[in-house]
Amino acid sequence: MTTVAALAATPLRAAFVRAAAAIGVFAALASLFFVSIGQPPATMFVEIARAAAGSGYAVGESLVRATPIMLCALATLVPARLGLVSVGADGQLYAGAIVGTGALLAWPLAPGPVLLSAVLVGGAIGGALWALGPALLRAFVPVHETISTLMLNWVAAMLVTWLVHGAWRNPASQGWPASIEFPDTARLPVLGDSRVHAGLALALVLAVVLHAVLTRTRSGLVLDVLRDNPRLQAVTGCAVAPRIVATMLVGGAFAGLAGIVETSVVQGRLQSDLANGAGLAGFLVAWLAGNRVPQTVALALLVGAVLAAGDGLQIATAVPSSATLVVQGLMFVALLAVGGASARWRGVGHGRG
Amino acid sequence: MAPVELRLNGLCKRFRDVVAVHDASLVIRGGEVLALLGENGAGKSTLMRLAYGMVRPDAGHIEIDARRVRFDAPRDAVAAGIGMVFQQFSLIDTLSVRENLALAWPRAPWWLGRDARRPGALDAHLARLVPGVDPRARTGDLAVGVRQQIEIAKVLLREARCVILDEPTAVLTPAEAGALHARVRALARDGFAVVLITHKTADVRACADRVAVMRAGRVVGEAPAADAADARIVEWMVGVAPAPAAARPARAADTPVRLSVRGLCAGPVRDVALDVHAGEIVAVAGVSGSGQVALAEALTGLRPLDAGQVTLDGQALRAPGRPARPVAALAAIPADPRRTAIAPSRSLAVNLALKRLAVQPWRVRRAALEEQARAPIARFDVRPPDPRRPAGTLSGGNLQKLVIARELQGDPTAVVACYPTMGLDVVATAQVRDAMLTLAANGCAVLWFGEDLDDLLAHAHRIVVMFDGRLVADLDAHTATPQQVGVWMSGHAIAPDPLRQAA
Numbered sequence: 063m064t065t066v067a068a069l070a071a072t073p074l075r076a077a078f079v080r081a082a083a084a085i086g087v088f089a090a091l092a093s094l095f096f097v098s099i100g101q102p103p104a105t106m107f108v109e110i111a112r113a114a115a116g117s118g119y120a121v122g123e124s125l126v127r128a129t130p131i132m133l134c135a136l137a138t139l140v141p142a143r144l145g146l147v148s149v150g151a152d153g154q155l156y157a158g159a160i161v162g163t164g165a166l167l168a169w170p171l172a173p174g175p176v177l178l179s180a181v182l183v184g185g186a187i188g189g190a191l192w193a194l195g196p197a198l199l200r201a202f203v204p205v206h207e208t209i210s211t212l213m214l215n216w217v218a219a220m221l222v223t224w225l226v227h228g229a230w231r232n233p234a235s236q237g238w239p240a241s242i243e244f245p246d247t248a249r250l251p252v253l254g255d256s257r258v259h260a261g262l263a264l265a266l267v268l269a270v271v272l273h274a275v276l277t278r279t280r281s282g283l284v285l286d287v288l289r290d291n292p293r294l295q296a297v298t299g300c301a302v303a304p305r306i307v308a309t310m311l312v313g314g315a316f317a318g319l320a321g322i323v324e325t326s327v328v329q330g331r332l333q334s335d336l337a338n339g340a341g342l343a344g345f346l347v348a349w350l351a352g353n354r355v356p357q358t359v360a361l362a363l364l365v366g367a368v369l370a371a372g373d374g375l376q377i378a379t380a381v382p383s384s385a386t387l388v389v390q391g392l393m394f395v396a397l398l399a400v401g402g403a404s405a406r407w408r409g410v411g412h413g414r415g
Numbered sequence: 416m417a418p419v420e421l422r423l424n425g426l427c428k429r430f431r432d433v434v435a436v437h438d439a440s441l442v443i444r445g446g447e448v449l450a451l452l453g454e455n456g457a458g459k460s461t462l463m464r465l466a467y468g469m470v471r472p473d474a475g476h477i478e479i480d481a482r483r484v485r486f487d488a489p490r491d492a493v494a495a496g497i498g499m500v501f502q503q504f505s506l507i508d509t510l511s512v513r514e515n516l517a518l519a520w521p522r523a524p525w526w527l528g529r530d531a532r533r534p535g536a537l538d539a540h541l542a543r544l545v546p547g548v549d550p551r552a553r554t555g556d557l558a559v560g561v562r563q564q565i566e567i568a569k570v571l572l573r574e575a576r577c578v579i580l581d582e583p584t585a586v587l588t589p590a591e592a593g594a595l596h597a598r599v600r601a602l603a604r605d606g607f608a609v610v611l612i613t614h615k616t617a618d619v620r621a622c623a624d625r626v627a628v629m630r631a632g633r634v635v636g637e638a639p640a641a642d643a644a645d646a647r648i649v650e651w652m653v654g655v656a657p658a659p660a661a662a663r664p665a666r667a668a669d670t671p672v673r674l675s676v677r678g679l680c681a682g683p684v685r686d687v688a689l690d691v692h693a694g695e696i697v698a699v700a701g702v703s704g705s706g707q708v709a710l711a712e713a714l715t716g717l718r719p720l721d722a723g724q725v726t727l728d729g730q731a732l733r734a735p736g737r738p739a740r741p742v743a744a745l746a747a748i749p750a751d752p753r754r755t756a757i758a759p760s761r762s763l764a765v766n767l768a769l770k771r772l773a774v775q776p777w778r779v780r781r782a783a784l785e786e787q788a789r790a791p792i793a794r795f796d797v798r799p800p801d802p803r804r805p806a807g808t809l810s811g812g813n814l815q816k817l818v819i820a821r822e823l824q825g826d827p828t829a830v831v832a833c834y835p836t837m838g839l840d841v842v843a844t845a846q847v848r849d850a851m852l853t854l855a856a857n858g859c860a861v862l863w864f865g866e867d868l869d870d871l872l873a874h875a876h877r878i879v880v881m882f883d884g885r886l887v888a889d890l891d892a893h894t895a896t897p898q899q900v901g902v903w904m905s906g907h908a909i910a911p912d913p914l915r916q917a918a
Contacts, residue, residue, distance in 0.1 A: 280775045287765065287772060290758035296716035297747070297756055298772040299740035 080404050088396035092389055101381060110389070113374025114367040120374060122256035126328060128366020129262045130155065130337075133320035134344025135351070135358045136269060137189070140313040141207070142353040143276055144305055145289040150196060150211025151317040152341030154189035156218035158318020159325040160225065161188025163241055163332040166248050167230065174247035181248050181326060182319065189318015190311040192218060197310030201303035207310070215341065223334045230332065241332035250327050261323035266359070268316070273355035285309070317341065343369070343390075350397045361397075368393060418445025418606050419480060419496060419576040426465050426475035428458075435461040437632040438475070443577060445608045448599055450623035450640065452614055454652050454840035455812040458632040459612050463579045467499040468492035498570030499579040502586065504562055505569075508555030512565055513537050515554055519569045537572075544568040544598075559703060560591030564598060577608040584618055585837065588702045589868055589901070596621040614652070614840050616645040628652055653842055663696065663874045663892075664856035670694050673860035674732075674829045679723035681713035682706075685884040687723070691829065691860040696851065698875035698892060699864045702904050706884035708750050711833035711864050715747035716740075717755055727829050741770040743825030746854075750833040750864070752818040759807025763797065764788040766806040767821045791820035795846065812843045819847060823854070830854055833864040848874060868897045882906040 093103035115121050134151035141148045162185035169177060192214060199205035225231075226239040234242075250260040276282040284300045295302050320340060325332050343365055351357035372386025421443040428436040436458040443449055443466075453459040464470040466477060468486030477484050479495055486492045489499075506515050517523050517531035527533055530551060538550050545564040554562060563583060570578055580599070584592045599622045602609050611618055619626055619640055626643045628636040628651035636643075636651035670693040679687040683706040691697045701707045712718035714725060714732075716739030725733040727745055749755040757766055764784040768775070788802040795816040797809070806817060819835065830851060836844040852874065855861045865871045871878055872892050880888040880903040888903040 278778060280772070280777050280779050283765065283775070283779050284772060287758045287761060287769065290760050291754070293717065293755050294758060294769060296739040297741060297769050299738075300773050301738060 076404070080400055083404075084396050084400040087399055088393050091392040091396060095385075095388055095392060099381070099385065101379070106379070106381070109375055109378055110368070110371045110386075113378060114371035119256070120370070122253075122258045123373065124363070124367035124370040125258045125262055126366075127370040128363045129259075129265055130320040130324050130340035131343045131347060131366050131369075132262075132265045132269070132359060132362035133316050133323070134340045135347040135362050136265070136272060136344075136355070137313040137315075137317035137320070137341075138345045138348040139351075139353045139355065139358055140272070140316065141306075141309045142348060143282070143285045143289060144302075144309045145292070146200070146306065146309065147208045148193070148196070148211045148310065148313055149208055149345055150193060150214055150314070150341075151320075151344050152337045153211065153215035153218035154192045154314040154317035155321035155324070155337050155341055156215075156222050157192035157314075158185035158187075158189035158321035159332055159336060160218070160222060160321075161185060161191070161318070162322030163230070163325060164188075166244060166326075167241070170242075170245070177245075177248045178250070181244075181322060182250075185318045185322025185325075186315040187318065189314040189316065189321065191314070192318070193310040193314025194307070197307045200310070201306040207306075219334070219337070222332065222336070226333055232331070239333065243331050244326045248326055249330075250323065252327065257328065259323070259327040261319075261327060264319070264323070268319075269355050269359050276355065317344075320344075346394055350394065350401065365390065365393070417480075417576075419608050420444050421466065421497070421577050421608065422478040422481075423462065423466055424476050424478065426462065426472045426477070428461055428465060428470055428473055434632050436465065436472075439629070439632065439634045440475075441627055441634055441637075443608050443610055445576060446603055446606050447624045448603045448609045448611060448622050449625050449627060450611045450613055450619045451627050451629065452616075452619070452648060452652055453629035454614060454842065455810050457629040457652070459629045460581055461632075462629065463499065463581065463610060463612055466492070467497055467579060469499075493573050493575070496574060496576035497579070498573060498575030498577070499581065500563065500566045500570055500583065501581050502583075504566050506554045506562055506565060508553070510554055511551050512541065512548060512554055512557070513550035515565065516541065516550075516569055516572055520572050521574075540572060541565075541568060544571065558591070559586050560588070560594060563587070563591075563595065567598065567602075571607075575607075577610070578602060579610040579612070581612045582614075583611065584613060584615060588866065590702060590905075592618075592621075616648050619643070619648065620645075630654060649841055652840070663876065664694070664852055666692075666694050666855075666876050670858070673728055674831075674862060675726045676714070677724050677726075679710070679713060679725065680721040681718050681723075682709045682721070683884040684710045684713060687881075687884075687886050689862075689879065689886060691862050693828075693858045693860055694855055695877065696855045696861040696863060696875045698871035698878040699862065699881060700868060700871055700878055700900055700904060701881035705881040705904070707864050707881045708833060709884075710881065711750060711831060714831045714862070715745075715749045715833070717749055741773075743770065744828045746819075746822035746825075746827035746830040746832070748818055748822055748830070748832040748835050750837070753807075753811070753814055756818045757806050757814060760805050762803045763792060763806055763809075763817060764802040766817060767791055767802075767824070770821060770825070791824055792817075795820040795850075812839045815839055815847070816843060819850065823850065827854070827859060829860040829862070831862045831864075834866055835863070836870075837866060868900055872897065872900070880904055 096103040096106045113120055114124050134155060137151045137154060138148055162181045165180040165184035169180060172180065196207045196210035196214065199210050200207040226241055230241045232240055232242045252259045285305065287294055287298060288300060288302055288305065292302050324336055329336055347361045347365055348358050351361050368386065368390050375381055375386055423439060423441045426436055426439050439462050451459045461470060465472050468489045468491050484495055511530055513531045516537045517527050517534065524534060531537065541548060541550050545561065545568055548561060567578065583595055587595060599609050599611060611623065623640040626638055626640050626648060627634055628648060630652060672690045673693050674691040676687055676689040687710060699707050709718060713720055716733065720733055720735045722735060732742060732745065767788045768784050785802040792800045792802065797813050797816050797820060806814065809817060832851065835847050839847060851861050851863065863875060872895060875892040878890050878892045878895055878900060879886050880900060882904065883906060
């Protein structure tokens, strides 16, 4: 206890101590798991690192996986700054993919920049619209946003399935349920011959802007205050309801953007299951990062790398890729455990009489 | 039952850089009521938490009946016959009284029956200690004073021989406090040791046999209650002789009406009409649950109006359907500011700027906020005076001072203060009271919801009484007696037209 307290004397050092402890706990848990499935842990760690960042290609795949997770984490983070718990990033992602694809289907021959903008803005609007219902229900009824956003996730996923099996199915795809391919004019540019696309840059720019708004402006401060104590709307004159709607819409737009970027650039067409767990991973990332933007971005990149490593691992070793889902779970557990323990050491919840 | 003797010997406790208790020794005997007094933060609660095993001492030890004991957790203290009742009750509101007792009873049978009806001993215990309470009543529906009596019954059910009460009268009305004092005397008569943590000398007069006073973590004075004059106790508590209380400011006749309430209905409040003139202090009294907190909430914007209107200097302030906005001219000091008026994890600087939050420049400069915070922090001696510190870390008294500092920033013309001195120590109480008297002397209209009748009568110009959501009396505070006000508070004196009769 004493040594921990001494080590954690400054915030920066405390952060390093936490990171080191988290890595240590994770390594121990993951080693146990690898031994239990009959794999040498040391080799496995090397393979994971190699599959995640061992080559230009591996780094690229990691970044591709990280992009939608980062956007979905930001989608969770914005409402969370007002104390809302939205778990609807998956549904908003699907809704963004639908409306963005709808923009393509409406004006397939529009000039490039117009079409690309329409597709991207459509994605953002779609995500925001999907968040609007839960936002209004929370602000004015009130129905808890966690339940409503969660339920709407399945509705949006089903809607995509229904569209790609029906009205929007590409007649040339011979039975494969998917929309037409996105033309190059409707796609964000990619970096060289990798699959890394400008969506990542867009997400990073948006993250910087968001961080500035949340930490430097009056709007961000109002969210901090109302999250702390919603009854302060009488003292401050800042109403909670419009801010519930605003944060939910902004969050929805982030997830919608993830959906349309994934659809247009990475998969190239609208099809079922495009979320690939990004919404849930994003929720966990934002939550573990304490709803702070820089930590969220860093953690999203890390989680993206681990997930991408899973795909590589399957090829390089005899381990099924589902094993990396376990590894990812252990990583979350390690982060949670260390976060909780450090809160205890700092004496949170041990009030003085 | 053999009377217990609990000895605390040289106990020390520090929390990081703060020494909470330093070399404190105290003897607690059966058959005796010990009043443990001290300012906020003097260490009295911590000392008793040490005795109850909630906190472990850094040095010193505890003896029970000349046997050295060591408490690692409250359960060890409970096993040794020590019980403690906290300000935050540990009863489960949604359960019945009997179920709550059954939960705490070590000898409860495994099969309790529906609503814990099977063990009849519980009902007998309850009837003896809290007569008149239905054991089937939902605990959350009962008045605070009754719930506190049930807490005590719960502690006694665990065969405690020493009962520690942490600031028990802070949450009670005068009548409830009277009942508590009687209960405490009865316990001592039955051989129990009772420790009453308090900062009110009125509690000492009402029921204590012996007084111990703490200051800055040390026990600085101890005496039989009969030998310790109030002034002496206060001197022990604050370290200097108390200044005489300021007199109420004289009030010029025929000053204009500043705060005007007409036909106000809000939740339990029914059809309240009231005028507060410039320079006037109007006190609002009532037993708890008479609607006075709801009235204060309606006036301070925390509760929407169902009907009626409130004006300040002729300008509409509150009306049904009108969203609450901060008004610089109105200082609103609500009850329980930790829940209603503070953003606990934000800094003092941000909390002091809350009323101006909506009109901050779009780019907030924290350094500027911190600079603006220094003067109000210094004026009301908020401690520690660090503008960056999260407000939630302040003690109750300093939090109250923080809210008052914020609300008095804009040179208000009216003050609505609900229990502004509740939980404050002697010095802070005098500070808050003097601030309100000064405001009134400068022409401010002051509406003061208070719990201490003597205090209200000594400082207000008029006193109005609420009963069952209505204003039932409007008395001249110069001539009214506590007995007179008490009769109105109890609702026994409702006359056809009380307002006119009283005037």
